[in-house]
Amino acid sequence: MDIEAIERELTQFLEKNILSENVKINAGQELKAAGLDSFSIVEILLFIERKFGFVIPDEQLLPENFKTIHAIALLVHTYLTN
Amino acid sequence: MKDKSFLFPKKVYLSGADWFLHVLDNASDKKRFDFNIIRIVLDVEDENYATTIINRLEQHDLVNWMLNIQLKKPFFFSKPYWKYKNSTNVLTVNYHELGQNSLYDLKLFQQAMRVNKTPLFACDCVKENGVVSKIVLSIHHVLMDGRGTSFFLEELHANDFSLKDPFDILQYFPKEKTTKIRWYEHVKNMYFIKYFMYQHQSQNNANFNNISSNSFKIRVVNFNQGESLQINNNGQLKGAKFGLNQFLLAVSIKEITELFREKNIQGDCWLPIPYDGRKRGGNGPIISNAISFLFYRIKQAEQKSIEVIVKEIQFQMMDQLRQDLPKKYSLFLEMMRYIPEKLFSFLILRASAGNLASFLYSASIEQTRDVANKFELQAKNMHIIPPFSFPPGLTISFLTFNGQLSLNLVYDEALFNESELLAIIARLKIKLLAI
Numbered sequence: 244m245d246i247e248a249i250e251r252e253l254t255q256f257l258e259k260n261i262l263s264e265n266v267k268i269n270a271g272q273e274l275k276a277a278g279l280d281s282f283s284i285v286e287i288l289l290f291i292e293r294k295f296g297f298v299i300p301d302e303q304l305l306p307e308n309f310k311t312i313h314a315i316a317l318l319v320h321t322y323l324t325n
Numbered sequence: 326m327k328d329k330s331f332l333f334p335k336k337v338y339l340s341g342a343d344w345f346l347h348v349l350d351n352a353s354d355k356k357r358f359d360f361n362i363i364r365i366v367l368d369v370e371d372e373n374y375a376t377t378i379i380n381r382l383e384q385h386d387l388v389n390w391m392l393n394i395q396l397k398k399p400f401f402f403s404k405p406y407w408k409y410k411n412s413t414n415v416l417t418v419n420y421h422e423l424g425q426n427s428l429y430d431l432k433l434f435q436q437a438m439r440v441n442k443t444p445l446f447a448c449d450c451v452k453e454n455g456v457v458s459k460i461v462l463s464i465h466h467v468l469m470d471g472r473g474t475s476f477f478l479e480e481l482h483a484n485d486f487s488l489k490d491p492f493d494i495l496q497y498f499p500k501e502k503t504t505k506i507r508w509y510e511h512v513k514n515m516y517f518i519k520y521f522m523y524q525h526q527s528q529n530n531a532n533f534n535n536i537s538s539n540s541f542k543i544r545v546v547n548f549n550q551g552e553s554l555q556i557n558n559n560g561q562l563k564g565a566k567f568g569l570n571q572f573l574l575a576v577s578i579k580e581i582t583e584l585f586r587e588k589n590i591q592g593d594c595w596l597p598i599p600y601d602g603r604k605r606g607g608n609g610p611i612i613s614n615a616i617s618f619l620f621y622r623i624k625q626a627e628q629k630s631i632e633v634i635v636k637e638i639q640f641q642m643m644d645q646l647r648q649d650l651p652k653k654y655s656l657f658l659e660m661m662r663y664i665p666e667k668l669f670s671f672l673i674l675r676a677s678a679g680n681l682a683s684f685l686y687s688a689s690i691e692q693t694r695d696v697a698n699k700f701e702l703q704a705k706n707m708h709i710i711p712p713f714s715f716p717p718g719l720t721i722s723f724l725t726f727n728g729q730l731s732l733n734l735v736y737d738e739a740l741f742n743e744s745e746l747l748a749i750i751a752r753l754k755i756k757l758l759a760i
Contacts, residue, residue, distance in 0.1 A: 263607025278606030281568035285646050304566040 244323060249295075249316040256290050257312070270313040284309050291315075297322055328412065329386050329494060336406040337498050339396075339467070341658025342614035344405050344669075347396075347440065347467045349681075350714060352670040359437030360541070361466040361714040363474055366428070366459055368705035375450065375457040377702060381486055382448055382462075383416050386494045387477070387611060391446040391468060392416060404662045419449045420457075428459065429543040434710070438465045466712045470614040471687060472601050474709065477611045482700040499613040502659075511660045518657040521650065522676060525620055530680040531585045531592030534716045538739035541713040546732040546750055547706075548757075553730040556757045564635045571642075574598070574621075574686055575634035576756045577721045580749060581684050582628040594623040594683045600651040617651035617658070631756060687711040687722035711735055732757075 250270045257268055261283050268277050274284075287309070292298055299318065308318050339347070350361050369375045382388050392414040394407040421431055433449045445465035450457045464474065480486065548556065560572030578594050585592070599616045603609075619642060627637045645651070661669055710733055711722040718737030723730060732753065734746075741749065 261605050263604040266604075266606035280601075280605065281570050282600060282642075282646065283605055284567045285643055288643070289647055301566075306561070 244320070246313075246316050246320050249319050249323075250312050252294060253287070253290075253312045253315055253319075256294075257287070260290075261286060268312065270316065271311055273310060274312070275310075287315065291319060295319055295323060330389065330409065330412050332492065332494055333386075333390055333409045334495070334498055336397075336408065337394075337612060338501050339405045339407065339662065340499060340613040340615060341655060341660070341662055342470070342616045343467050344662045345658050345673075346614060346714075347405075348666055348669050349673060350467070351666070352674055359439050361712045362438050363464050363466055363469065363471070363712055364434065364710040365462040365464075365474065365478065366708045366710065367462070368459060368707065369457050370703065370705040372457065374702065374704065375460060378460055378481065379418055379448070379450070381481055382418075385481075387497050388416055388446055390497075390612075391464070392444045394445070396440050398666060399662060399664075402663050414444055416446075416448060419447075421449060421451050422455075423451050423453045423458070429545070429710075433461060433463075434543060435540075436463065438463065440465065440467060466614070466714070468612060470599065470601075470616050471709070472603060473609075473611045473613065473615070476608050478707070479608070479700065480611075482702040482704070484701040496609045497611045499610040499615065506656070511656070514653055514656050515660065517653055521648075522620075525622055526595065526676070526680065528595075528622070529592040530595040530683060531582070531590045532595075532680060532683050532717045533588075533590070533719060533737070533740055534680075536737065536739045537716070537718060538737055540738050541718070541735055542738055542746075543710055544734045544736075544746065544750070545708050545710070546734075546754070548730045548732075550728045552758060553725065553728060556730055559757065559759070563631050564639075566639060567642075571635050571638050572631070573723045573757075575631045575638060576753065577684075577686055578623055578634050578638075579628065579631050579756060580753050581719070581721075582623070582625075583752070584749065585683075591625075592683075593625060594621075594628065595680060596621045596623075596684070596686060597682055598686060602651065602655055617655035619645050619651060682717055684717050685711070685714070685720040687720060708733060713737075 254268060254270065257279075258266070261279065262268060262277065266277065268274075288299060288304075299322070303318060308314055346361065350359075367378065389412055390409055393410050393412055395410055397406050397408050399405045419433070421433055423431070428451065431451065433451075436447070437443070438445055438447070445468050447463040449461040449463070451459040451461065464477075469477065556572075557569055560569045563572055563575070565572035565575075574596075578596070582594050585594075597618045597620050600619050602615045602617050621638055621641050623634055623637055627633050664672075706729075707724070707726045708731055709722065709724050711720040713720065713735045719740060720735045722733045724733065725731075732750075734750075736746075
């Protein structure tokens with residue numbers, strides 16, 4: 244799965260489950276600015292567990308890795324390809 | 326001013342959490358239950374700001390609605406709801422002179438609000454040397470939660486306040502869910518919650534429940550921008566992976582558990598933490614507690630250091646979100662709206678056996694979110710004083726405004742004397758700021 248496909252999956256999940264109706268988000272947008280809080284970050288982690296079948300290790304739970312959809316997609320892609 | 330009250334929905338149903346708060350208030354100590362009030366203190370920059378805010382409040386449709394509603398309690402399988410009467414009550418702004426008093430010793434902070442007896446919204450102005458220096462808004466917690474309060478304040482401070490479409494007022498109110506849930510799903514869910522609470526709540530919980538004077542005090546501690554940045558950095562250093570909130574909560578738990586030890590109170594720390602059930606990025610609804618809860622238990626062995634507490638909170642948060650607990654608890658509370666009040670009250674008290682919480686921590690306004698970010702008309706500063714409600718008689722909350730963090734404490738006077746309180750604040754500061 245390439246990075247764009249992961250970004251699409253994450254965007255779809257956020258727009259359907261986390262974000263308010265009519266709120267659109269793009270891969271480069273800061274998640275905090277879009278209204279996401281700490282609970283939402285955990286929801287994203289749990290979605291990654293379910294969808295991609297792996298747990299992001301503790302040492303990778305860094306603010307910079309969860310700043311945007313693109314940053315998360317890069318992280319997921321690294322684990323999927325290794 | 327055009328009367329738009331004909332646009333108000335005829336019935337605004339209380340959410341499960343609204344009804345739960347109301348029942349809990351009524352079930353708790355009778356002398357205390359009128360103080361479940363969120364108070365917002367706005368620091369006035371200039372006279373123009375004060376005049377604008379007061380004018381806006383006087384014209385505000387939602388304020389009109391809040392001043393003129395009546396609670397209709399459930400009657401045999403119906404749900405509780407707010408009924409709008411007529412616009413007979415109008416906003417009266419009360420003025421107080423600060424004089425030699427400290428702000429939070431003013432009588433207005435001890436003013437009670439009672440559902441169906443007094444209006445559930447109030448506005449007070451505090452004057453210093455004849456000039457308004459603070460505006461204090463009081464809103465009963467059964468009407469609104471922390472996030473709703475924040476939406477209300479954002480709208481009050483918006484540039485386009487007077488240009489709103491009249492139909493926008495419908496966005497203030499919650500929409501009742503239309504998806505039908507079958508009775509056996511409710512029963513299954515109820516058993517899940519019952520089992521969860523049995524496993525987690527009915528244990529050895531430390532609390533201050535036996536210490537009570539029925540009068541309370543408020544203390545606000547401000548941190549400057551440099552200190553607030555330092556606290557934010559410390560949060561990351563202490564392992565708060567998902568945001569500052571887990572660090573602030575861990576510091577509060579550490580301090581309170583040390584207090585328990587000082588006062589020879591044994592047990593684990595047991596905390597229900599509000600979880601905002603709204604979708605993110607929107608601006609409503611303002612009315613109703615759209616919250617559910619997560620429940621954290623920090624055992625005595627885990628109270629050793631802030632790092633361990635942060636780790637434990639994060640583990641329990643992930644575990645409970647994995648089980649979809651907030652959604653299930655919310656569904657459970659929604660169902661309980663159909664139960665007669667007295668029975669519901671009996672069930673809550675029996676299940677908790679007086680152990681509702683070790684203390685209360687208000688997290689409904691996400692601490693990493695700066696409330697001032699969306700303000701166009703700027704207040705000099707703002708504080709949100711959390712409600713003083715049912716036992717345990719101690720509430721801690723944090724708020725970030727203009728990049729500055731503030732710590733807000735509301736506590737029963739019998740819990741600490743002045744010197745003990747100063748020591749608590751000093752220790753909290755050290756824990757927050759020390760590297």
